[in-house]
Amino acid sequence: MAHDLKIALATRTGFRFEVRRARIEDEAILAEFFTHVSPQDMRFRFLAGVKSVSHERLLAMTRSDDSRVHNFLALSTNGVLIAVAMLAIDASGREGEVALCIRDDHKQLGVSWELLGYVAKYAQQLGLEAIISIESRENHAAIDLEQDMGFTITSYPDDPTLVLVRRQLQVEHKTGSKQPGR
Template sequence: MTLTNAPDTTLSEATETCLQTRSGVDLRLRPVADSDADSVNQFFDGLTADDMQFRFLSGQSHLSSAQLAAMIGVDHRHREHLLAFDAATSELIASLLIAADDAFVTAEVAISVAPAYKTRGVGWTLLNHAVDLARARGLKTLRSIESRANRGAMEVERTLGFKASDYDGDATLALLELELR
């Protein structure tokens, strides 16, 4: 029996996606490939100390080899890592990682944006894309774990309807969730 309205239980985007930010930055998004390891490593090396703190919730200044391997070695099914390039310059300017649980009910999202592209709508556009992708794939909840000091990210998430709550076990963190039903 074939279900015509069954959700696509994969996070993969097999083709390039083009998006435009509210400030007019044209983005090209594509899934990460094995050949992107050096570019991804350089991208994260270019983030500020605060950005690294907010993204990894630790004081690290560089990706570990295990973190890099996990970002490159996504299964493109339950875990997808989309790289965002400035269409005008082909520069890697952002990273969008979305990871669904085994039951494909809840997914966590993490976004990093190059310092030169902050306040240009890149993070908002990528989060909005993650919401659309999760909803289209039939996920029920999209979540993000944020440092309470990362007010900018939390404000972006709230504008898209995410609700904040305490994160169990760590008063410095907040859990932001969006019900996709």
């Protein structure tokens, strides 16, 4: 899959941004991005009390395995990293876990809606049957957004502080040369 493919998106309010796959050289902008994310949102994204994102985790976000883990960057028209998204495909190749994080000063612009929609379409074009997300029960904004986008909410097994959100996808037939997002 092409790492240099950029997709232009716009929110309902007219805010424009581009989405592309993360690259090795993006470690510095990812580190900078996470300095603009609240401690609560860091906890929601990583499901743990993370004060800063480690070098190892940043490397993992930039050196994804193309077949299983896809990391996306959303950049404003002036090149500022405003959001990140991850799609991690399970071993069966039928389901993918999604995680998003939005920079604090770019919330309420519709970026989450458009970015999650893009990742869902990408997953569908890969032939996945469903996408899931594991959310803190306290993350009402994410849960509300996901419900509005057709996700169903269930309790997370063995952890009452979490919920599992799931959205079935219409399976598209895989073709050898088709690249999602085109």
